Amino acid sequence: MPSTLIYIYGPPASGKLTVATRLSELTGIPLFHNHLTVNAVLPIFAFGSPPFTEAVRAMRRGVFAAAARAGISLIYTNNSAWSGPDPRARFEEAGEAARAIMARHGGRTVFVQLCAAASALEERVANDSRQAHQKLVDVVRLRELLADFDASPLHPDDLVIDTGRCGPEESARTIAAALGSVVGPTLRPGGRRATVGWPF
Secondary structure, three states, X not given: OOOEEEEEEEOOOOOHHHHHHHHHXXXXXXXXEHHHHHHHHOOOOOOOOHHHHHHHHHHHHHHHHHHHHHXXXXXXXXXXXXXXXXXXXXXXXXXXXXXXXXXXXXXXXXXXXXXXXXXHHHHHOOOHHHHHOOOOOOHHHHHHHHHOOOXXXXXXXXXXXXXXXXXXXXXXXXXXXXXXXXXXXXXXOOOOOOOOOOOO
16 A cells, blocks of 8 residues: 655644644554654754754655655644745645655655644643643744744645644544545554545
8 A cells, every 4th residue: 555644734732743643543653743853953953054954854855755665654743834934935845845755656645734723822832742842832932933824725625624623532533534545454443444535
């Protein structure tokens, strides 16, 4: 079966890692979240510096390619509220690069957007679980990122889940159900067998 990259994206505190962790438990698909690479290179390079960006990009894309070649599916999370010049264009390029890498090796990518009201994001941003992963915990910085944030999905057919209305369990099961035709046989006994096919 071709490998599948489940690319979960959304602004800080939208619940990406929480939902992705539960999805991994339900499906048995390994989780490769973005802070694994960020935290790996932070002791060496300053956050956001050119060598930091180069190293993080190379690590992520290398894992995508290796997984696709080996026929291994992955759950990946990525923040979609980027800073710096042309943040939306750069974020779109990162998503397209991941999709292209998977396709080049016979795999596929499923995009899932998590969103929530700004008030909900602000309530969650300083949670202890975020501090443990060295994530953004500053409400002021969050507001700065959201000021010019393009919250539209990357693609018209992306699965969009409002985590302000759906808890982590419901969100993960919604994704698992949508993945049925792609990774159905890998669902663990504790997970619900999917009944909804992905629209592609």
